[in-house]
Every structure is written in structure tokens, then in C-alpha cells.
Amino acid sequence: MLFNSAGFAIFLPVVFALYWGLSRKSLKLQNGLLLAASYYFYACWDWRFLFVLIFSTLLDYYTGIRIENALKTNHRRFWLWLSIIINAGFLGVFKYYNFFADSFAEASSHLGLSIHPKLLEIVLPVGISFYTFHGLSYVIDIHKSRIRAERNFVDYSLFVSFFPLLVAGPIERATHLLPQLKEKRPFDQAKATDGLRQILWGFFKKVVIADNCAHFANLLFDTHSHSGGSTLVLGAMLFAIQIYGDFSGYSDIALGTARLFGIDLLRNFSHPYFSRNIAEFWRRWHISLSSWFRDYLYIPLGGSKGGTWQKIRNVFIIFLVSGFWHGANWTFIVWGLLHAIYMMPSVLLNRNRRHMEIVAQHRSLPNVPEILSMAVTFSLVCFAWIFFRAENLSHALDYISRMCSGPMAMESTFLHSKMYPFYILIVFFFCIEWIGRRQPYAIASLFLSNVTLRWGFYYLLLAIILVFAALNQQFIYFQF
Known part of the structure; x- marks a missing residue:
């Protein structure tokens, strides 16, 4: 079901x-x-x-x-x-x-x-x-x-x-x-109401953002040999948005549903695409799995208390096991290996505990260094997602080769005016996520002090879901 x-x-x-x-x-x-x-x-x-x-x-x-x-x-x-x-x-x-x-x-x-x-x-x-x-x-x-x-x-x-x-x-x-x-x-009426609010946002992320991104990401990954470099870059980004909307949307629906029954589940996402390095990304992405590996594998192996080579070994073990947990395919192992490599600067420079608070914690907008660090982190994550999405290693390597060497002009299909509502929805989604980045989920406290704005926003989300929803698409993480 x-x-x-x-x-x-x-x-x-x-x-x-x-x-x-x-x-x-x-x-x-x-x-x-x-x-x-x-x-x-x-x-x-x-x-x-x-x-x-x-x-x-x-x-x-x-x-x-x-x-x-x-x-x-x-x-x-x-x-x-x-x-x-x-x-x-x-x-x-x-x-x-x-x-x-x-x-x-x-x-x-x-x-x-x-x-x-x-x-x-x-x-x-x-x-x-x-x-x-x-x-x-x-x-x-x-x-x-x-x-x-x-x-x-x-x-x-x-x-x-x-x-x-x-x-x-x-x-x-x-x-x-x-x-x-x-x-x-x-x-608890307040808890149940909050649960319904989180379910609404989870459905928006899943059926509007993730499932619409899936349509174009699947098209580009399945026909990558016919697309140019810029278009394939867009494909990788769309899959990154798809998997976040899909999995975090599921988690929001799960947490909100549990709250209807008076039960609080562990938080699983904390706005990971606003991370400034890979260590922060993994503190915010699939938190329950990351903390599971930390507590039951990384720390028993010695964690970061030993020498440099022991730290490196433990990080590679954690990410290779994490990749293998996701699926029986070499693509997942390479995905885990890439993230282990990404972690090395933070581990070797002892900076993996930096950025414990969300970006621009006491400001409305990030500064230039934060924007650059978020852009670099997101780019690295998107590149690794190519292996996660690909059917096999040959598919991933061919996609990357075509992305780096093919024509860089964006295909007209993705520049057509019919695509504008889709792009506007993505921008709208990330704006709401940014506004609510300090909250357990993006709309947890949005417009709570103004009844008219609050209910107007809920009706807007419902209208968008009714118009743009792509229903009955299975969640990505069901295969794991």
C-alpha cells in the first residue's frame, strides 16, 4: 500500500x-x-x-x-x-x-x-x-x-x-x-494538527516535486546518448531533487502519520541541500541510517579516536557498507566510495564537526562563502547521485562521459515555455525549504501567527497538488 x-x-x-x-x-x-x-x-x-x-x-x-x-x-x-x-x-x-x-x-x-x-x-x-x-x-x-x-x-x-x-x-x-x-x-489536538501539516508538505514534496522531476530525470537517464552535456547536467540535478523530494517526502508523511497516533518518530532529514560540506550533508541526510552506522559500526571500530590511517579506514568502511546497504550493485558501492573520498578533507583537517548549525542561522540570506560552499557540496552530491541512479557502472560512466564531452547547448525541450511552471515549482519549493530551514520540517511554523495567510497557504498547496500531482508512483527507497 x-x-x-x-x-x-x-x-x-x-x-x-x-x-x-x-x-x-x-x-x-x-x-x-x-x-x-x-x-x-x-x-x-x-x-x-x-x-x-x-x-x-x-x-x-x-x-x-x-x-x-x-x-x-x-x-x-x-x-x-x-x-x-x-x-x-x-x-x-x-x-x-x-x-x-x-x-x-x-x-x-x-x-x-x-x-x-x-x-x-x-x-x-x-x-x-x-x-x-x-x-x-x-x-x-x-x-x-x-x-x-x-x-x-x-x-x-x-x-x-x-x-x-x-x-x-x-x-x-x-x-x-x-x-x-x-x-x-x-x-493531543495540537500534535495531530502538526502531523497533518507535515503530511501535507510531505505529499507536496513527493507527488509534485519528486514525481515531476522523475519524469524528466528518467527520460534523460534512459536516453542519455541522445542528449548534450548541459542537458545531462540538468538530468543529474533533477534526480538529486527527485530523490530528496521522494525520500524526505516519505519521511514527512511517516512522521506526520505517527503523530496522528500520539507517537513521535526520529527525524530523518534536516535540509541537507543547504549543507556547506559533505560531513554536514551526512548529518542532515537520512539521519537515522547515518546515526545507526555511527553508533553500531563507526564507534565500535574506534571512530575518530585513533591515528590518521585508522580514521581513514573507518570512514571508508562506513561509506562502503552504507553503499552496499542501499543495493546489490557496484553502482551503490562506487557511490559510497565517492562520499568516503569527499569526506577525506574534513577528516584529515579535523573539520568534520564544523557547521553544526544550519547555514545563515541568524540571518535571512547566506553570505558569498556560504553560497559557494553550498554550491560545491551540492555539485559533488549530484555527481555521486549519477552512480546511484544508473542501471550499472557502464551506464554511469557513459552518462558522465557524454555529460563532459557532448554538446553543451541546452536542448530546446527544456527551454520551452511549457517548462516554466515546472521550474517555478522547484524554485518555490526551495524558497519554502530555505525559509523553514530552522524548523523540523519546512512549514512547521510558517504563517502560524496569521490564520488567513496560513489557511491560504494550505489551500495553495492543495491546489498545486491537485493540478500537478503525478500519483501512484512508488517511493525510491522501497527497493532498499
Whole structure:
């Protein structure tokens, strides 16, 4: 079930009404309803993969209790590694088996060997990378004695499979979400209103900005051999805007939907395209994943406390694993490698903790150095996105070659007057994002002090959505 579908437009109000109808009766009934709704939501994709989700939930629920109950250190480690190995095994089979099999066969062919491994004809379960990481962080936190094992199976299952975050995050922590599920949640009109506001902005980003950018980005990536350099530069920029609008739009809808039920999820985006270097970009892009890798991989490896070579090693490990997490394709690994290289100046000069506040924090406009640094950072990110978007390495390298060597004149199609409304919408979008850059999401406090302007702006967004929306396009991160 897509957020931007008619089915979800019926599903959400029904669950909302039932949920708050049970608010005076029992917290257990509320959580049970949310769990049932979440399983229904997931089963709408493919009911067979519901068993994978339930098995993963049972595995981490049981091993979490065994870790806490174990009296000996080696027993605790056994149950921890059992969970890690089985979870990694599921990801390996569903997500990476064919990649490794193809790569092994190709490498063997260079040695004169002809190997034809049997490939698996299976569909990747939606959201498996996300709910697997939910469970892994949970058992690791128990092993580190940061939290107690959850005995209530319904509450734990809801933590793993709460429908707003189930298929594309944010990647939640048990320390943040489980306590909320165990406390009574009275209806809060201000929180629900704020949730609706964030949902509205998320829909605008997804169906207006991302999906319209997708039309032209897909066209240019699919027919790049017929386009000039400037046009392909535009294509890379449009994909950068598409993936931001698509993924941050999903996150806004997820966070806003959770807030309708009195639950706060972790923030996943903080205006990343206003970053002044790559380190700042990664503090603002896919925050829940970046912080997950920081806490459960980067810091255990030694973080930035060791010598120079250890810092470099850890950064490359983090970004290569991050790239591989996104997909079983060499393009994602190269994408991660590029970002590791981009990080090197900040790491080597010990500047990766600069720019902790948003740009122009106490000013309306950025100064010239900030504009230049944002432009350079955005350009580097756009270049790396080419590998992320490309079908394979050959496609990416050919796109880049054509972009750098082809005719630099912009194609007339993209200069036509019919394109002006599209460009105006993008400018409008970034202006609103800039105005609201200090807020959790761009329109969180926009026009709150003026009822007429506030509702006029909401009606404007709704009108734009009705006129320009491209509905029922799947979210990019569902494939991960």
C-alpha cells in the first residue's frame, strides 16, 4: 500500500477513528489495533512476506530475552551473534545472493573458467533492510545493557512493524520508540494538527516535486546518448531533487502519520541541500541510517579516536557498507566510495564537526562563502547521485562521459515555455525549504501567527497538488 494511493486515503482515517475510539478503554487494545493495521498494511504488498517479517520479529524478541537472562558473557555473545548471523543471512539471501553469484561468475570468466551459478528468482521483501536494522539495534542495545529486553510481544512487534516506518524508515531505536508504546497516549489536538501539516508538505514534496522531476530525470537517464552535456547536467540535478523530494517526502508523511497516533518518530532529514560540506550533508541526510552506522559500526571500530590511517579506514568502511546497504550493485558501492573520498578533507583537517548549525542561522540570506560552499557540496552530491541512479557502472560512466564531452547547448525541450511552471515549482519549493530551514520540517511554523495567510497557504498547496500531482508512483527507497 502506497502512501500516495486511494487505498491509504481510506486506510488511515479508518485506523485513526478506531484507534482513538479505543483510547478510553485500553492501551493494550490500541497497540493491538496498530499492530493488526501494520500487518494488514504490509500484507497489501505481498502477504507471503509477512511471514518473513514475523519470523524476524520472533527471532529478535526471543534472542533479546535470552541475552538478558544469560549469566555468562560467552552465552550473551552466542545469542547476540545468532541474531546477527540469521538476520544477515536473510538479507544475504534476499538482497545479495544474486549479486555475489553474478560477480563470482564474471570474475571466474576472466580466469578462463565458465561458471553458471543458479540464480534465485525471488522478489526482495519490501522494507527488509529497515526492519532488520530495527531488530539488530534492539539486540545490540540489550547486549550493551543500554535497555532491558521487552517481555510484551505485542509492544515489541509494534516497535518493529509500526506501519508509518515499516517499509522505508526512519530506522527507529528501542530506546526512543518502545517507551512511547508503553505509555498511555491521550489525544493531543495540537500534535495531530502538526502531523497533518507535515503530511501535507510531505505529499507536496513527493507527488509534485519528486514525481515531476522523475519524469524528466528518467527520460534523460534512459536516453542519455541522445542528449548534450548541459542537458545531462540538468538530468543529474533533477534526480538529486527527485530523490530528496521522494525520500524526505516519505519521511514527512511517516512522521506526520505517527503523530496522528500520539507517537513521535526520529527525524530523518534536516535540509541537507543547504549543507556547506559533505560531513554536514551526512548529518542532515537520512539521519537515522547515518546515526545507526555511527553508533553500531563507526564507534565500535574506534571512530575518530585513533591515528590518521585508522580514521581513514573507518570512514571508508562506513561509506562502503552504507553503499552496499542501499543495493546489490557496484553502482551503490562506487557511490559510497565517492562520499568516503569527499569526506577525506574534513577528516584529515579535523573539520568534520564544523557547521553544526544550519547555514545563515541568524540571518535571512547566506553570505558569498556560504553560497559557494553550498554550491560545491551540492555539485559533488549530484555527481555521486549519477552512480546511484544508473542501471550499472557502464551506464554511469557513459552518462558522465557524454555529460563532459557532448554538446553543451541546452536542448530546446527544456527551454520551452511549457517548462516554466515546472521550474517555478522547484524554485518555490526551495524558497519554502530555505525559509523553514530552522524548523523540523519546512512549514512547521510558517504563517502560524496569521490564520488567513496560513489557511491560504494550505489551500495553495492543495491546489498545486491537485493540478500537478503525478500519483501512484512508488517511493525510491522501497527497493532498499
